[in-house]
Amino acid sequence: MNILFTGILWLLLYLAVVTLPLFLMLVPPVPTGRGFWLELSVAFGFVGLTQIVVQLILTSRFKSLSAPYGIDIILRFHRQIALVAIGFILIHPVLIIVDTPSRVKLLNPLGGTWASKTAWMSLFCLVGLAVTSLFRVRLGLSYERWRLFHLVLAGGAVIFALLHVVMAGLYTNALWKHGVWVLPGVGLILLVLYTRVIKPGFFPDSIWRVAEVRPERGNCVTLVLEADGHAGMKFEPGQFAWVTLGDRKFTMQENPFSIRSSAARPGRLEFGIKKMGDFTNNLPNVKPGTRAVLQGPHGAFSIDRYPAVGYVFIAGGIGVTPLMSFLHTMADRGDPRPVILVYADKTLEDMAFQEELAELEKALDLKVVYVPEKAGEDWQGETGLVTWDILERHVPRDLIHREFFLCGPAPMMASLQKALRAAGVQQDHIHLELFDLV
Numbered sequence: 001m002n003i004l005f006t007g008i009l010w011l012l013l014y015l016a017v018v019t020l021p022l023f024l025m026l027v028p029p030v031p032t033g034r035g036f037w038l039e040l041s042v043a044f045g046f047v048g049l050t051q052i053v054v055q056l057i058l059t060s061r062f063k064s065l066s067a068p069y070g071i072d073i074i075l076r077f078h079r080q081i082a083l084v085a086i087g088f089i090l091i092h093p094v095l096i097i098v099d100t101p102s103r104v105k106l107l108n109p110l111g112g113t114w115a116s117k118t119a120w121m122s123l124f125c126l127v128g129l130a131v132t133s134l135f136r137v138r139l140g141l142s143y144e145r146w147r148l149f150h151l152v153l154a155g156g157a158v159i160f161a162l163l164h165v166v167m168a169g170l171y172t173n174a175l176w177k178h179g180v181w182v183l184p185g186v187g188l189i190l191l192v193l194y195t196r197v198i199k200p201g202f203f204p205d206s207i208w209r210v211a212e213v214r215p216e217r218g219n220c221v222t223l224v225l226e227a228d229g230h231a232g233m234k235f236e237p238g239q240f241a242w243v244t245l246g247d248r249k250f251t252m253q254e255n256p257f258s259i260r261s262s263a264a265r266p267g268r269l270e271f272g273i274k275k276m277g278d279f280t281n282n283l284p285n286v287k288p289g290t291r292a293v294l295q296g297p298h299g300a301f302s303i304d305r306y307p308a309v310g311y312v313f314i315a316g317g318i319g320v321t322p323l324m325s326f327l328h329t330m331a332d333r334g335d336p337r338p339v340i341l342v343y344a345d346k347t348l349e350d351m352a353f354q355e356e357l358a359e360l361e362k363a364l365d366l367k368v369v370y371v372p373e374k375a376g377e378d379w380q381g382e383t384g385l386v387t388w389d390i391l392e393r394h395v396p397r398d399l400i401h402r403e404f405f406l407c408g409p410a411p412m413m414a415s416l417q418k419a420l421r422a423a424g425v426q427q428d429h430i431h432l433e434l435f436d437l438v
């Protein structure tokens, strides 16, 4: 289906869902004789709140919900649309004051009714959510601490907003109307408990054991996990999982990593990990036998979703990991299709998995083009940043029949995407994976 058409369809569905409670609230009995601005303010509040609830459901990592687009795309959508929702909710009190200026006294968070106090508390949580998410790095918040804040503030925002709707009571003056708000709220709390607490820690098939932690070039390691008493995890090559290490059942530590091994071997998974901070720097100290919990697979960055006569893979640094999974899987399947891998990093010494790639070149119709940013004088190959000039020398002429998979730093992907588009590759043949969810 055309990408624009699919986009419009999803947008219409989204609009239908987020305005549904508003229309249900308009079923009589409804309050009468109120000013236009007041009614408009209530509409903004209802739609904003529904958007927040929908956001929480979408980001709950429920696989059947995120499968078509991948949780990473959904999280990107979440970041953008959450700001729209907060904007809607902020307009709500502004319009109330436009309608009746004397209501400005409601702006005192300590005064007013409980309906206005709960509204204030919800707003406080929402603004906290936006500030900690937009300025996480500048505020010096670690990812784990940010997640804890996010969970608590999001829960608070929804619970206080629902209390506000019920206490304000104007449109919720029938029992079934209370249900429209309270049931999704309770369902949401149960969903979060199930997907974040019960499923990861208690379901036996999410439990794995560390088999090995292997050093690799370029300050990387390979973490090998083996299924503990189950058949493993079925995944599509290129997908990722959230990895938690250690015996604690309740922990905020969970880091996403692309599986870099073959999808044909679901019982033994390998992750190629660059040492970046607290969790990843400690990996060389992790002992074989350590308990691991995996949540996944997630993501839609997979060759299995885009059949083609051949592929072009472009990696920047550790972004090579999902592409390694493509190659290992193709080798295990005896896939004869031609593949070019353009692999860029600072230096040749920084590029992990070169020996494996040499083996894969023997097993597949694969050409690996290494592009170190800087190289010694004896290096005969390409150097510098990957540009269209470099691609043009190696990518076959049948561009439009190929699917392009790119994973690397954001600026590299943006410039290459532009170059590919200029060369005539259609947007729906270019697939991107960014190792950044926040």
Ligand SMILES: Cc1cc2nc3c(=O)[nH]c(=O)nc-3n(C[C@H](O)[C@H](O)[C@H](O)COP(=O)(O)OP(=O)(O)OC[C@H]3O[C@@H](n4cnc5c(N)ncnc54)[C@H](O)[C@@H]3O)c2cc1C
Residues within 6 Å of the ligand: 072, 142, 143, 144, 240, 253, 254, 255, 256, 257, 258, 259, 271, 272, 273, 274, 275, 276, 277, 278, 279, 280, 281, 318, 321, 322, 434, 435, 436, 437, 438
């Ligand atoms: C879909 C996806 C796939 C990834 N695949 C790989 C891979 O195959 N190999 C690899 O080396 N890296 C991968 N990453 C990046 C990896 O998750 C982070 O580098 C790692 O979690 C850093 O953890 P840290 O505590 O050591 O570093 P920190 O210094 O704590 O974090 C460095 C940065 O990594 C990000 N990060 C940290 N913790 C998390 C978390 N729990 N969830 C999301 N982002 C986090 C934050 O942006 C943070 O600023 C992937 C990321 C995503 C989103």
